[in-house]
Amino acid sequence: MAAEEGPRQLDAHEYLNKHRIIDLFNNLTSQMIYTRPDDPKKFLISTLEKLHKCRTTKLDIPCLFDDSNIHAVFGMLDPTNRGYITLQQYNEALTTLGVKKYDDQPAGADIDRISFDVFVKEAKTGLTDASSTFSS
Numbered sequence: 001m002a003a004e005e006g007p008r009q010l011d012a013h014e015y016l017n018k019h020r021i022i023d024l025f026n027n028l029t030s031q032m033i034y035t036r037p038d039d040p041k042k043f044l045i046s047t048l049e050k051l052h053k054c055r056t057t058k059l060d061i062p063c064l065f066d067d068s069n070i071h072a073v074f075g076m077l078d079p080t081n082r083g084y085i086t087l088q089q090y091n092e093a094l095t096t097l098g099v100k101k102y103d104d105q106p107a108g109a110d111i112d113r114i115s116f117d118v119f120v121k122e123a124k125t126g127l128t129d130a131s132s133t134f135s136s
Contacts, residue, residue, distance in 0.1 A: 024051075065097060070123045073097065074116055084113040093119070099126030 005013075016022055028044055037043035073093050077085045085093070087109050094102050102122045108114045 065123075065127055067120075067124075070097075070120055070127075073123070074119050078116075084108065084115050085119065086112050087114060090114040090119060090122075094123060094126060097123060097127060099123060099129075101129055102126045 028047060031047060032040055032043055035043065073096075074085065077089045077093060090106070091104065099122070102125070106114055106118045106122060108118060
C-alpha cells in the first residue's frame with residue numbers, strides 16, 4: 001500500500017481483504033470470460049447463488065478447473081509417465097493454476113519427486129480455497 005494512504009483507504013483495503021471481495025470479483029470475472037454466457041447477469045447471479053449455497057455445504061464450489069484439467073496439467077509436466085514431477089514443476093504449476101495456499105514442501109520434496117496423488121490433492125484443495133471466495 002502507498003505511504004500516502006489515509007485511514008479511510010486503509011480501512012477500505014482491510015474490509016476488501018477480510019471479505020475476499022477482490023478474490024470474489026476475480027473469480028466471477030474469470031469464470032464469466034471462460035464460459036462466455038449469453039446472459040452475463042444471469043450467469044453472475046447463478047454463480048453467486050452457488051457460492052452462497054456451498055458456503056454452508058462446502059460442496060460443489062464453482063471452480064474454473066475440474067479434475068480433468070488438473071490431470072492434464074500433471075500429464076504435460078510428466079510426458080513420459082514417470083509418475084512424478086519435480087518440486088519446481090509442482091510449485092510453478094500450482095502458481096499458474098492460481099493456487100495461493102499449498103504445501104511448499106509436500107511429500108516427495110526431499111527427493112525432488114512429487115507424485116500424481118500429492119499434486120492432485122494440493123491442486124484440488126488450493127483451487128477449492130481460491131474459488132470459494134468467502135470468509136470461513
